[in-house]
Amino acid sequence: MSADMRAPICLTVVxxxxxxxxxxxxxxxxxxxxxxxxxxxxHPDNLHFQNTLAGSYIQKMRETTDFAYIDRASRVVEHVLxxxxxxxxxxxxxxEIALERHQxxxxxxxSRQMIKTNPDDAWNWGTxxxxxxxxxxxxxxxxxxxxxxSLRPNQSSYNRASYYRWVMGDAEGAITIMExxxxxxxxxxxxxxxxxxxxxxxxxxxxxLAQAMDAYKAALRTFRGYxxxxxxxxxxHAAQASPxxxxxxxxxxxxxxxxxxxxxxxxxxxxRIGKKPEARRQTELIDVVDKMARANNEKxxxxxxxxxADEGRNLDRALELAEAELKVRNDVYTFDALAWTLFKKGxxxxxxxxxxxxxxxxxxxxxxxxxxxxxxxxLGNNAEARKYLEQALAxxxxxxxxxxxxxxxxxxxIHN
Numbered sequence: 218m219s220a221d222m223r224a225p226i227c228l229t230v231v232x233x234x235x236x237x238x239x240x241x242x243x244x245x246x247x248x249x250x251x252x253x254x255x256x257x258x259x260h261p262d263n264l265h266f267q268n269t270l271a272g273s274y275i276q277k278m279r280e281t282t283d284f285a286y287i288d289r290a291s292r293v294v295e296h297v298l299x300x301x302x303x304x305x306x307x308x309x310x311x312x313e314i315a316l317e318r319h320q321x322x323x324x325x326x327x328s329r330q331m332i333k334t335n336p337d338d339a340w341n342w343g344t345x346x347x348x349x350x351x352x353x354x355x356x357x358x359x360x361x362x363x364x365x366x367s368l369r370p371n372q373s374s375y376n377r378a379s380y381y382r383w384v385m386g387d388a389e390g391a392i393t394i395m396e397x398x399x400x401x402x403x404x405x406x407x408x409x410x411x412x413x414x415x416x417x418x419x420x421x422x423x424x425x426l427a428q429a430m431d432a433y434k435a436a437l438r439t440f441r442g443y444x445x446x447x448x449x450x451x452x453x454h455a456a457q458a459s460p461x462x463x464x465x466x467x468x469x470x471x472x473x474x475x476x477x478x479x480x481x482x483x484x485x486x487x488x489r490i491g492k493k494p495e496a497r498r499q500t501e502l503i504d505v506v507d508k509m510a511r512a513n514n515e516k517x518x519x520x521x522x523x524x525x526a527d528e529g530r531n532l533d534r535a536l537e538l539a540e541a542e543l544k545v546r547n548d549v550y551t552f553d554a555l556a557w558t559l560f561k562k563g564x565x566x567x568x569x570x571x572x573x574x575x576x577x578x579x580x581x582x583x584x585x586x587x588x589x590x591x592x593x594x595x596l597g598n599n600a601e602a603r604k605y606l607e608q609a610l611a612x613x614x615x616x617x618x619x620x621x622x623x624x625x626x627x628x629x630x631i632h633n
Contacts, residue, residue, distance in 0.1 A: 246280060246407075249273045257293075264297050268306040271297075275313055280407050280440075282474045287317050305335065312344040319517070319545055324348035328361075339369035343377055350381065353547030355578075372401040376412050384549060386579030388423050392416065410440035417449045422583055424613040426453050444473035451482060456615035460486050477503045481524045485619060500528070507534065517542040519554035526554075526561045527620075536562055549575045549585070557588045560595065568592045583609040583616035587624055599631050 253270035260266050271293040278286035291314050297307040312327045328345035331338065346361035362381055366374040375398035383391035395416045403409045417432030430453045436446035451466035464486050471479040484499035503524060510518060519542045525535035539555040556571035572589040590605030606624045615621050 246273060246277045250277060264301055264304055265306065267293050267297050268304070268310060271307075271310050275310070275317070276405060276407065278317065279411075284317075287314055290314055305331070305338070309340050309344075312341070316344060316347055319351070321348040321351040321545060325352065337368060339365045339374060342368065343373060346377055346381075350384070351546050351548050353549075355381075355384070370401075372398045372403045372408065372412065375401055376415065379415070383419060384578060384580050386581060388419060388581045392419055395419065406440045407443070410436040410443045410446065413439060414443070414445045414449055417446070419581075421449065421452055421456075422613055422616065423581055424615075426456055426615075429453055442469075442473065444470040447473075448476075448479060448482075451479075455482070455486060455618055456613070460490050464490075475502065475506060477506045477518075477521045477524045480506070481527065489618070504531075507531070517545060519546075519551055522554050522558050526558045529561060532558065532562050549578065549580055553582070553585050553588060556592065560588065560592045565592060565596050569596060581612055583612045584620070585609075586612070587616070587620050590624065591627065594627050594631070603628060603631050 250270070250273045253266065253273050256263075257266045257270045271290040274286040274290035274293070278284060278290075290310065294307050294310045294314065297304050298311065301307070308327065308331055312324050312331075315321075315324045315327065324344055325348040328341045328348065331341040332345065335341065342361045342365040346358045346365065349355070349358035349361060359381060362374070362377050366378055368374075375394050379391045379394040379398060382394060395412060398412045399409060399416065413432050413436035417429045417436065420426075420429035420432060430450065433446045433449040433453070436443050436449075440446075447466045447470035451463045451470065454460075454463035454466055464483060467479050467483050467486070470476070471483065480499045480502045484496045484503075487493070487496035487499065503521075507521060510521070516538070518538045522535040522538040522542070525531040525538075535558040539551070539558045542551050543555055552571045553575035556568045556575055559565075559568035559571060569589075569592050572585070572592050575585050576589055586605045586609035590602045590609060593599075593605060594602035606628050609616065609624055610621065610628075
């Protein structure tokens with residue numbers, strides 16, 4: 218999803234006290250893992266201790282994007298369920314692990330099974346909503362999220378409601394609810410930092426650059442070194458025509474997690490300031506990431522598909538990734554990625570249909586409107602191209618340095 222949903226792991230008082238004694242008033246995840254491992258070893262028959270260990274592994278994965286932690290969590294949960302198949306705590310974690318692995322249809326099935334036996338557990342309504350959002354079943358997702366908010370109005374439910382509002386085209390409503398999520402707080406600083414980043418992303422996309430920067434800085438104060446916050450600062454600096462500051466921020470993000478979109482941003486920034494060798498090295502890094510993905514048999518990656526489409530290269534691979542993603546995700550973000558790759562491949566009619574699906578709710582994503590506008594322009598639909606490109610620039614006239622300039626150039630050509 219545009220924003221994978223976060224839900225804090227519940228910890229027992231004894232664990233919080235123990236870990237706080239090891240790491241201070243705000244225990245970090247490594248300290249939690251060490252404490253839970255010790256307690257799981259010394260009390261092997263206590264399944265709750267096993268579950269809290271699995272939960273800490275999931276949290277560590279969120280902070281690092283190291284999916285080895287998800288594999289560790291999965292092994293622990295599988296063990297618990299082999300001992301006690303009806304353990305609700307382990308079944309919840311099983312749903313969360315499946316979400317992280319993008320097994321959305323499976324998550325929906327798991328969640329519905331648990332709702333039958335425990336309809337008042339807000340967690341299961343949240344994971345059901347998450348799965349349905351990714352599957353493009355938005356009406357069902359709305360019902361699930363509303364049920365979750367009614368049962369437990371907290372950060373976990375508010376941030377989900379915010380995402381739904383955003384996808385449905387209600388930017389102001391989404392921002393207001395995300396502010397409620399932040400105010401609600403969480404036992405995990407990373408979860409709150411994620412909310413600050415998502416708030417910053419929304420503010421950036423509707424052109425509120427100063428407020429977006431404040432949100433990203435708040436994320437860094439909440440969770441030191443948080444890589445998505447550095448990436449957000451990079452986008453703001455780029456939009457403010459401060460390439461050196463943008464490069465510095467993206468380098469901080471990339472040092473933590475080498476996302477292909479970070480390398481693509483750095484390649485563009487280096488190219489703009491005339492540092493061609495550095496730009497070339499970043500492009501080569503993208504290819505290394507793809508090579509590793511192929512070696513790991515990765516078949517879906519809409520972010521990498523967009524990067525290749527933006528760069529106009531490896532388009533067969535881009536389309537392969539986008540089409541494979543659509544088999545497991547039918548949300549507006551996947552349709553947008555598919556539209557852009559189809560456009561770059563020259564399949565204009567199919568691209569236009571995918572773009573229409575991406576924009577079906579008026580989601581305030583400048584990139585969606587830019588892609589739809591460029592597709593309409595290629596088809597000779599000047600009125601539609603003008604409408605979409607103007608909307609992209611109205612949301613944020615500097616949503617992307619290169620693409621904003623291209624939108625302006627196309628609009629000038631249409632008007633002339």
